[in-house]
Amino acid sequence: MADHERNPLRRFLALPNESRTKTIVVAFLVSAACALMVSGATVLLRPIQAANRAAEEQARIEALVRGVPGMGALLEESGGTLSTVIIDLDTGRAATDVTPATLETALADPANWTALSPGDDIASIGQRPDYVQIYMLRDGERISLVLLPLSGQGYNGRIDAVLAMQGDMNTIAGLAVTRHSETPGLGGRIEEPAWLASWPGTLTRDEEGNVRFAVARGTASSNHEVDGITGATRTSNAITRIVRFWLGDQGYGPLIDAIRRQEF
């Protein structure tokens, strides 16, 4: 650097490392480069990750159906597929103007969402879609299994799950957690088969028709409860609230009544 350097980059690099300008500029450049790298990787890889997640969700739903006693055979009989139905949650009937293909478009329209009042919103979802895609399995005329997607706020983030109900719409046939971000080893155990195995056979309502389902503190003490998860009280409570919300009047309540009256 004998001559006066004209190139600004060279001049900058020749600055002593301890100068304030250099410290700030180096910090900025490093952060900018790293930010670019991280967001680049995230954006580029997102489609593949989304496909993975969808495949996993499908696999979990299939595993859920196969795990219900007697359902595997029934599924083979009906051609190996569940029938997909779009439900209008307000009426509890099959939606007439929305099909599985147009569901995404319909839900992009804010008019097809219902805002929930804080008192009703026990699952902390803020607003609820008016149309939901559910899966059914029929044994002749009778509905033998219904798969109901649930979602709500857990301890660390959203929990998505699929609840399988027997044809009586009171007995749980199983649960599959399709997405969660609970603490690994604590709340994260909601996706473990050992815990999910305590779900089948649990009743959701009492004789009067009130939703009584709960995740117990500790071991289940009645047939309306499933075992709690030690060290994950907040997650357990979130599951209770999510299930209660979706089985209640704001959720699948009207649909469940319609199926029970055999109107479906």
Added chain:
Amino acid sequence: MAARFAFWSTLTDPLIRQNPVTLQILGICSALAVTTSLATALTMAASLTVVITLAAGVISLIRRHIPDTIRLIVQIVIVASLVIVIDQILQAYFAEISRALSVFVALITTNCLVLGRTETFARHNAPGPAMVDAFGNGLGYSLVLIIIGSLRELFGKGELFGHNVLPLADSGGWFTPLSLMLLAPSAFFLLGGLVWVVRSIYPEQAEAPEFDATERRGAAE
């Protein structure tokens, strides 16, 4: 710079003699957590090796221009971004294993092994030697993980890579799985055993006892 860069010794020293895990006891946390099966241990080892090598290269490239006052945070930012990229790649292409590793890939950021190498070696050496040194250290870490991972999976489940190796007692064989092997303490025991073996081969690595009764009497005189 040194006149000739000793390529082989830089690469192979950290494998056993200067192994970062057994000698410096770095990176223990992940070594205990992800070694319940060989597949997760291998993925973790590969991820760490890639991260440490790239981080050493990048930091060594800009080593003359990292202001001393913010050098640690610059290093951590670079390491953390590389870790996020690796994590995203794992989630995209190895979804199953990425789920098994859960948070431990993200925790490579805080693995003292990575920062240890970038801070002590990459910051003072050219990119070539720095990357070779980091790669060697990554391999040393991988070696420990693979040894512990295969021992734990073999004796804990009678399997390797999920394939049955030892005939299980449940299905008519002779081997009863040792469930202890799948729990964290067993990794401590195995790691301790490994350190012992290495230090019996290289007795100079054994640390001087900190409280020696005979020595103290000597000092009193």
